[in-house]
Amino acid sequence: MGVLITIIIIGGLVWLIKKGMEQAALNQAAQDAFKAEHAGWDIYIAPYDQAVIAIHHDARDIVLGTTRSHKKYPWQSVASVDVIRDGSSITSTNRGSQLMGAAVGEVLLGPLGLLIGGVSGSKRTVQRVSQIGLKIIVDDRVKPIYTIDFLRLPGSGAEPRNKLVKSAAQRAEHVHALLVNAIRNSSIRAASVLPQIEQRSVADRIDQLWKLKQAGALTDSEFEQQKAQVLAGLTNPVGVR
Helix, strand or coil: CHHHHHHHHHHHHHHHHHHHHHHHHHHHHHHHHHHHHCCCCEEEECCCCCEEEEEECCCCEEEEEECCCEEEEEHHHEEEEEEEECCEEEEEEECCCHHHHCCHHHHHCHHHHCCCCCEECCEECCCCECEEEEEEEECCCCCCEEEEEEEECCCCCECCCCHHHHHHHHHHHHHHHHHHHHHHHHHHHHHHHHHHHCCCCHHHHHHHHHHHHHHCCCCHHHHHHHHHHHHCCCCCCCCCC
């Protein structure tokens, strides 16, 4: 009986190892295919669940999802991006945020600054870290929220000075900076063209707003908001936020 149990256990371990190797091969193939499809993009692929974010700076597009199932959005579809530590947001930037004009290092205080806790008496409280990620909200009624992890550690995690934590924090800051730049550039682009149509007739202004939406300078929700303001006859219907 003991020999049979041993054989079953060994057989189970062999099966698990084989399935793990097969899954690893499938994941690698999916990664290679994604990278080939998005050559020239700035890409990050999470090793934990194949979540992916890819940014094209010239085309002003962003791809979110997984290596197997993903969707492309224009930059102006990005509504906000949060840095997440252990499930809690520690900083957030959105299209109307004042943080868009600040340096990312000033916002996050560096890869250690965003992870170290407050001061208790004469001692600094250091919080161990298990997870670092980003939460990205886009203008999409079907799937408005995407998350991507840069670090997942079991148990109680590790201290901020751990090499894995520091590397993940630096990578998260880099991708966060790219997304903040995308939000800021999209906002600047919209702000530069909206005032030009303030003095036109109602029909012309709505027509121009439609063209801006078609060109990608306004999202669907922004177009509807601006159109409603024009129809309401406000004094400054397309004022820049």
